[in-house]
Amino acid sequence: xxxxxxxxxxxxxxxxxxxxxxxxxxxxxxxxxxxxxxxxxxxxxxxxxxxxxxxxxxxxxxxxxxxxxxxxxxxxxxxxxxxxxxxxxxxxxxxxxxxxxxxxxxxxxxxxxxxxxxxxxxxxxxxxxxxxxxxxxxxxxxxxxxxxxxxxxxxxxxxxxxxxxxxxxxxxxxxxxxxxxxxxxxxxxxxxxxxxxxxxxxxxxxxxxxxxxxxxxxxxxxxxxxxxxxxxxxxxxxxxxxxxxxxxxxxxxxxxxxxxxxxxxxxxxxxxxxxxxxxxxxxxxxxxxxxxxxxxxxxxxxxxxxxxxxx
Amino acid sequence: xxxxxxxxxxxxxxxxxxxxxxxxxxxxxxxxxxxxxxxxxxxxxxxxxxxxxxxxxxxxxxxxxxxxxxxxxxxxxxxxxxxxxxxxxxxxxxxxxxxxxxxxxxxxxxxxxxxxxxxxxxxxxxxxxxxxxxxxxxxxxxxxxxxxxxxxxxxxxxxxxxxxxxxxxxxxxxxxxxxxxxxxxxxxxxxxxxxxxxxxxxxxxxxxxxxxxxxxxxxxxxxxxxxxxxxxxxxxxxxxxxxxxxxxxxxxxxxxxxxxxxxxxxxxxxxxxxxxxxxxxxxxxxxxxxxxxxxxxxxxxxxxxxxxxxxxxxxxxxxxxxxxxxxxxxxxxxxxxxxxxxxxxxxxxxxxxxxxxxxxxxxxxxxxxxxxxxxxxxxxxxxxxxxxxxxxxxxxxxxxxxxxxxxxxxxxxxxxxxxxxxxxxxxxxxxxxxxxxxxxxxxxxxxxx
Numbered sequence: 001x002x003x004x005x006x007x008x009x010x011x012x013x014x015x016x017x018x019x020x021x022x023x024x025x026x027x028x029x030x031x032x033x034x035x036x037x038x039x040x041x042x043x044x045x046x047x048x049x050x051x052x053x054x055x056x057x058x059x060x061x062x063x064x065x066x067x068x069x070x071x072x073x074x075x076x077x078x079x080x081x082x083x084x085x086x087x088x089x090x091x092x093x094x095x096x097x098x099x100x101x102x103x104x105x106x107x108x109x110x111x112x113x114x115x116x117x118x119x120x121x122x123x124x125x126x127x128x129x130x131x132x133x134x135x136x137x138x139x140x141x142x143x144x145x146x147x148x149x150x151x152x153x154x155x156x157x158x159x160x161x162x163x164x165x166x167x168x169x170x171x172x173x174x175x176x177x178x179x180x181x182x183x184x185x186x187x188x189x190x191x192x193x194x195x196x197x198x199x200x201x202x203x204x205x206x207x208x209x210x211x212x213x214x215x216x217x218x219x220x221x222x223x224x225x226x227x228x229x230x231x232x233x234x235x236x237x238x239x240x241x242x243x244x245x246x247x248x249x250x251x252x253x254x255x256x257x258x259x260x261x262x263x264x265x266x267x268x269x270x271x272x273x274x275x276x277x278x279x280x281x282x283x284x285x286x287x288x289x290x291x292x293x294x295x296x297x298x299x300x301x302x303x304x305x306x307x308x309x310x311x
Numbered sequence: 312x313x314x315x316x317x318x319x320x321x322x323x324x325x326x327x328x329x330x331x332x333x334x335x336x337x338x339x340x341x342x343x344x345x346x347x348x349x350x351x352x353x354x355x356x357x358x359x360x361x362x363x364x365x366x367x368x369x370x371x372x373x374x375x376x377x378x379x380x381x382x383x384x385x386x387x388x389x390x391x392x393x394x395x396x397x398x399x400x401x402x403x404x405x406x407x408x409x410x411x412x413x414x415x416x417x418x419x420x421x422x423x424x425x426x427x428x429x430x431x432x433x434x435x436x437x438x439x440x441x442x443x444x445x446x447x448x449x450x451x452x453x454x455x456x457x458x459x460x461x462x463x464x465x466x467x468x469x470x471x472x473x474x475x476x477x478x479x480x481x482x483x484x485x486x487x488x489x490x491x492x493x494x495x496x497x498x499x500x501x502x503x504x505x506x507x508x509x510x511x512x513x514x515x516x517x518x519x520x521x522x523x524x525x526x527x528x529x530x531x532x533x534x535x536x537x538x539x540x541x542x543x544x545x546x547x548x549x550x551x552x553x554x555x556x557x558x559x560x561x562x563x564x565x566x567x568x569x570x571x572x573x574x575x576x577x578x579x580x581x582x583x584x585x586x587x588x589x590x591x592x593x594x595x596x597x598x599x600x601x602x603x604x605x606x607x608x609x610x611x612x613x614x615x616x617x618x619x620x621x622x623x624x625x626x627x628x629x630x631x632x633x634x635x636x637x638x639x640x641x642x643x644x645x646x647x648x649x650x651x652x653x654x655x656x657x658x659x660x661x662x663x664x665x666x667x668x669x670x671x672x673x674x675x676x677x678x679x680x681x682x683x684x685x686x687x688x689x690x691x692x693x694x695x696x697x698x699x700x701x702x703x704x705x706x707x708x709x710x711x712x713x714x715x716x717x718x719x720x721x722x723x724x725x726x727x728x729x730x731x732x733x734x735x736x737x738x739x740x741x742x743x744x745x746x747x748x749x750x751x752x753x754x755x756x757x758x759x760x
Contacts, residue, residue, distance in 0.1 A: 015575075015607050016537050019330040019409040028599065028611040029570040032551040036624045036665065060599045061611070064564060065556040147402045154397045160731070172397070173733040174423055174648045176430040177722045178570070179662055183731025197411055199402045 020206050024057065027194040029178060030157060031061040034139045034192055035068050037182050041139035041192075042099070042132075045071040047083035047215060048257040050143030050195055052090075053203055056212050057194060058141075059094065069141070070097040074128050076120040076259040077104030080234075083257055086215040099135060101127035118240070119262045129165040132189055139182065141192050147199045157196050163187040200255075201280055208273040219276065220253045220268045231264025255280075328404070329537050334413040334428035334461070336452045337438035342469045346438065346507035347401065347414055350529065353514040354403045398428045407533040417448060422455065422681070422696040423648040426736060429459040430722070433537055436465045436528070437488075441474045441504070444484045447682040450491060454681040457495035457743055458644065458698070460718055463535050464497045467528060471520065472506040478522040496715075496744025501535075503528055544608075545635070545712065546574030547720045548628040549664035554613055566597060566613035567622055572664065572719035573712075574630075575607040576614065581631040584622050585710035590631055591618040608719075625666035627710045627720070635720070637708040641670075644679070644714075644742040645701050645725065645735040647693040653701075653725065653734055654692045661705055661737075663723040669706040670725070676700040677751075679742065685752045693735070700742070701735075713740030 017025065034041050043058060045051045058067045073087060091098045103123050106112040112123050132140060146153045156172050158180040173181050182190050195203070207214065225232040225248065226241035233240050235247045240261070252265035253276070270276045337343035401412040413428030415421065417438075429435055435456040439449050456464050466488045474480045485502035492500050503512055504523055511517035512527045526534065554566040576582075580593045595615035596606045606612045614628060622628075629635070641661070647653050653672060661670040678690040679698045686700075693699045703725070714721030725735040743749070 016329045017609065019328050022330045022609065024599065025570060025609055025611040029551070032568050032570075032611070033665070036552045061568070062552075062554060063600060064558075064561055065554045146400045153399050153401070169397070173731075174427045174736070176427050176648075176724065176733075176736045177719060178431070179664075179722065179724050181662065181724060181726055181731065181733045183660075183726060185731070197400070197402070199404075201404070202409075 020202065020209060023198055023202055024060075024206070026178075026197065027054075027057045028061040030180070030192060030194040031058050031141075033180055034141070034182070035062070038139040038190070040135065040137050041069045041141065042072045042135070042137045043069050043141040044128075044143070045073050045087065045098070046143075046257065047073070047079075047087040047090075048143065049203055049207065049214060049218060050145065052212060052214060053198075053206060054141060054143050054194060055090065055094075056210060067094070067096065070099060072099045072101065072128075072131055072135075072137070072140075074101045074124045074131070075103065076124060076261075077102065077107070078120055078260040080215070080217055080254075080257060080260060082215045082217050086213075099131060101131040103127055117261075120259045121262050124259075125165070132165060133163070133187075138184065138189050139192050140189055141194060143195055144193045145195050145198050145200070145203075146193075155193060155196065157193055158182050159191040159193065160184060161189050161191055165189075167191075201277070204273070204277045204280055208277060215257065217254045217257065220251055220271045222249055223252050223265060224249055225252060225265055232266070233262075233264060234260050236260060328406075328408050330409045330411065331434065331532060331535065331537050332411045332413070332432050333434040333436065333532065334415060334425075334432040335436045335438070336415050336425050336428070336455065337417040337436075337448075341417070341438040341440055342507045343414075343417065343438050346436075346467065346469065346505070346513065346528070347412065349507055349510060349513050350412075351401060351403050353510075354405050354529070398424050405529065405533055410532065417452065419448075419451065419682075420696055422451070422698070423646060423736075425452070425455050426459060426646040426648070429455055429461050430718075430736065432459075432461050434463040434465065434532070434535055435461045436467055438467050438469050439484060439488070441468050441470045441480055441484065445487045445491065449488065450683070451681040453488065453492045453497065454495060454684065457492065457497050458646075458681075458738070460715060460738075461497075463499045463501070464492055465528065465531060466492075466500060466502040467507075468502060468504045469507050471504045471511060471517075472509050476504075476511075476517075476519040478520070481520075481523075494745065494748055501525070501531055503531065544574040545633050545717060545720075546576055546630050547572040547664075547712070547717060548576060548612075548614060549666070549720070550622055550624055550626045550628060551665050552624060553622065564615075565619070566615055567628065568611070568613045569628075569665070570611045571606060571608040573608050573717045575605055576612075576628075576630075577605045582616070582628050583631045583634050584620065585627040585629060585634060586637045586708045587621070587626070589620045589622075591616040591620055593617075625664075627664065627666075629710070635710050635712045637710050639705045639708050640673075641703040641705060641709065641711060641723075641737070641739060643701055643703065643723070643737040643739045645693070645699055645737045647695055647697045647699070647735045649727070649732050649734045650695055651727070651732065651734070652692040652694045653699075658728065659703075659734060660726040660728050661703060661709070661723050662726055663709050663711060664720055666709065667726075668709065669728075670703050672701060672725075673704050674702040676702065679749075683750075684748050685750050687752055701737070703737075711739050714738035715740055715744070 103120055106127050144152055156175045184190055224235040226235055226245040235241055241247055253268040254265050270279045399414045403410050415424045415428040437452040468481050468484050481504040489500050504520055505512040511519055514529045516527055548569045548571050550567045550569050552568045554568050556564050578593050583590050594617040596603050597613040598606055655675050657672045659670050660667050677686040677688045677700045679686055712721040721739045723737045724733055727734055
């Protein structure tokens with residue numbers, strides 16, 4: 001259903017695109033700009049809904065030809081098994097090439113040390129940066145959205161990173177019209193965010209419209225969880241629960257999918273896409289506020305991680 | 312979840328809304344943050360955890376009321392200095408429309424941010440304080456909107472509560488502004504008397520100004536048309552990428568992928584490819600997996616042509632008979648956006664649609680002061696936030712429209728080839744709809760900063 005004509009109470013001409021068509025067209029334009037101007041682009045693919053939507057858009061942008069990008073997954077070693085299975089299924093289905101950078105390998109080799117709180121999200125930056133250097137990726141697509149977090153609200157669609165992957169918010173290039181400046185020196189790369197202007201609700205509405213398959217953990221299911229820092233974390237080998245944390249079985253779903261150690265589930269009985277959309281439209285919490293322990297650490301937690309080269 | 316009925320209604324509506332991109336310019340003194348905060352808050356776009364974070368941060372710096380500017384001033388430097396240094400994008404929705412707000416600081420040293428925000432806006436909100444009326448800053452904001460050809464401008468006359476909600480105060484400000492902005496060529500101006508603090512005419516109609524019969528700010532944002540009559544526009548498709556599957560099933564498929572920058576394309580239409588001038592006919596249009604007979608801006612499409620001609624990224628497909636002239640001499644207004652200056656004789660890259668060519672800055676004819684529209688001839692260079700008239704010579708011909716006719720195919724960037732910095736944002740052709748608004752002031756020799 002890509003029919004674009006929407007007439008809203010007679011105010012818009014028949015040529016006005018629906019908001020989903022406008023966002024889709026913008027994202028496709030961004031993918032094609034990168035394909036036209038870069039040598040070695042890669043899509044960061046976590047198996048989360050934003051990266052799934054990115055891949056869907058990339059497939060549409062280049063059909064009937066193949067997507068001219070590879071995928072990169074930074075595997076924390078604490079990923080949800082359902083999500084890894086989904087990742088492998090999608091890669092096989094579309095004949096894609098997947099690179100995996102493993103946090104566990106870095107820990108085993110002594111290049112990274114486990115944090116006392118067991119959270120592995122911040123540990124992803126080094127494997128990510130080294131994978132970019134090793135494969136000489138010059139454009140790296142991320143699923144970040146400006147509505148997610150205040151440090152992302154000022155992120156560019158094309159965001160230049162130095163050879164250490166660092167982000168300097170004061171040295172960002174102004175971005176005018178739809179003219180994206182991807183010039184970079186050897187060793188530097190550009191992070192590209194095709195979903196910059198999408199909100200969480202847009203992502204879900206688009207998933208529903210396009211009938212995109214998602215990992216099952218996005219829908220309500222029974223799960224053994226325990227409470228930590230006000231969030232329901234999944235019980236498992238990764239390090240929870242501690243002695244004073246009690247496990248219970250609850251009906252939950254995930255709003256975001258990341259490392260099991262810091263991604264919380266929300267109580268939900270939403271088993272279908274429509275139910276999920278209804279739930280999000282009524283929610284009074286942002287998805288990061290509801291489910292991400294790592295963003296609660298300080299006012300500028302995200303900015304600090306982004307400066308260091310995080311997604 | 313108490314309002315599940317409301318939510319169900321909203322969902323049905325949300326699936327069929329259009330998108331409006333708009334920009335606000337102003338400073339805290341004008342009540343811009345209060346207006347933006349109220350639009351976000353009253354449309355329930357600020358969520359509980361965001362408000363709690365803002366409240367906690369406000370308390371920490373000793374403020375009693377939550378400072379809504381902290382919602383958007385996300386960078387550490389901004390929080391520490393209490394200023395907005397960049398364009399902040401905010402997202403909100405009502406049952407009737409989705410909005411992307413480019414919130415920009417209003418002071419003269421942030422002209423580049425304002426220009427950036429206005430470049431993609433369908434509408435600009437200019438705020439004035441009813442007690443001060445139209446001031447230098449207001450004229451600058453109107454000039455930026457006119458220069459960037461923003462199709463709709465809203466004059467929000469704020470703080471009406473502080474002038475006893477008097478109609479004649481509003482009427483005289485609205486009249487002065489409308490006359491000024493119209494002369495600059497702003498095609499549509501809507502003046503609205505508001506009090507962002509008290510909430511008059513922002514979301515709800517005011518009970519204090521029954522003499523005003525127009526829409527509230529939000530009503531206007533929800534109903535202003537987002538696209539124009541495309542049939543009268545010049546159709547333009549910059550080619551981004553050539554799609555060639557080269558598979559056993561599709562050995563000969565060649566599709567020209569791009570986002571339609573202006574106008575409409577139809578199957579069967581004769582087209583010309585620039586700059587080569589070769590011609591063909593549209594054999595098919597693929598709209599992201601769906602075959603269609605007609606497509607229009609800003610749809611991303613893949614065009615199939617009847618003839619096998621040489622086309623690559625950077626070419627422009629246009630209807631035969633409606634092709635822009637190609638040129639190597641570009642006359643334009645530029646806004647300088649980099650910290651390093653732009654000088655006469657400088658070698659640059661010029662990025663126009665999907666084409667990047669080498670170029671040289673031949674002349675900087677004048678620098679323009681937006682506060683009073685005075686032109687200062689031969690400034691020698693342009694520095695950050697300057698607006699100027701330039702002549703640029705390109706190494707290869709460009710199919711450039713006048714910016715007034717087509718924002719997307721009349722705009723370009725100047726880029727430093729050494730480090731890739733975006734130096735300036737350019738708009739081809741005349742700065743404003745009419746020349747008579749501009750005055751020329753000869754500066755004292757050698758002392759023009």
